[in-house]
Amino acid sequence: MxxxxxxxxxxxxxxVNVIERYINxxxxxxxxxxxxxxxxxxxxxxxxxxxxxPMPEQxxxxxxxxxxxxxxxxxxxxxxxxxxxxxxxxxFRPDNAWCExxxxxxxxxxxxxxNIPKVRKIIIKKGWEISxxxxxx
Ligand SMILES: [Zn+2]
Numbered sequence: 001m002x003x004x005x006x007x008x009x010x011x012x013x014x015x016v017n018v019i020e021r022y023i024n025x026x027x028x029x030x031x032x033x034x035x036x037x038x039x040x041x042x043x044x045x046x047x048x049x050x051x052x053x054p055m056p057e058q059x060x061x062x063x064x065x066x067x068x069x070x071x072x073x074x075x076x077x078x079x080x081x082x083x084x085x086x087x088x089x090x091x092f093r094p095d096n097a098w099c100e101x102x103x104x105x106x107x108x109x110x111x112x113x114x115n116i117p118k119v120r121k122i123i124i125k126k127g128w129e130i131s132x133x134x135x136x137x
Pocket of ligand 1: 100102108
């Protein structure tokens with residue numbers, strides 16, 4: 001095992017003895033060792049206290065302010081020390097969508113924008129060429 005992956009803890013002998021007796025007399029519990037039992041017990045406590053529960057992950061791209069002119073997208077991959085993300089405008093034009101950040105009509109922001117159901121509706125309603133670019137899902 002790699003050095004540093006494990007750390008030992010010291011427990012009261014009396015407590016350890018009781019647990020060991022329990023483990024030995026209850027093989028059906030599946031504990032192979034005291035460490036096995038302790039890990040399980042600690043994990044259960046951590047779950048109860050929500051210590052191990054990861055923070056809910058926020059989506060990398062999020063949209064807001066949808067209009068027929070365009071959509072604003074928050075890109076969390078472009079976060080820096082002063083902000084949690086960068087706001088990017090994608091503009092709709094009859095034949096394409098334009099990302100002001102990438103200066104492109106074909107970047108992940110455009111793709112993301114064109115996959116927002118509300119945006120699809122706007123574009124399809126307008127009968128714009130770019131509706132053909134929308135990927136069917
Ligand atoms: Zn872009």
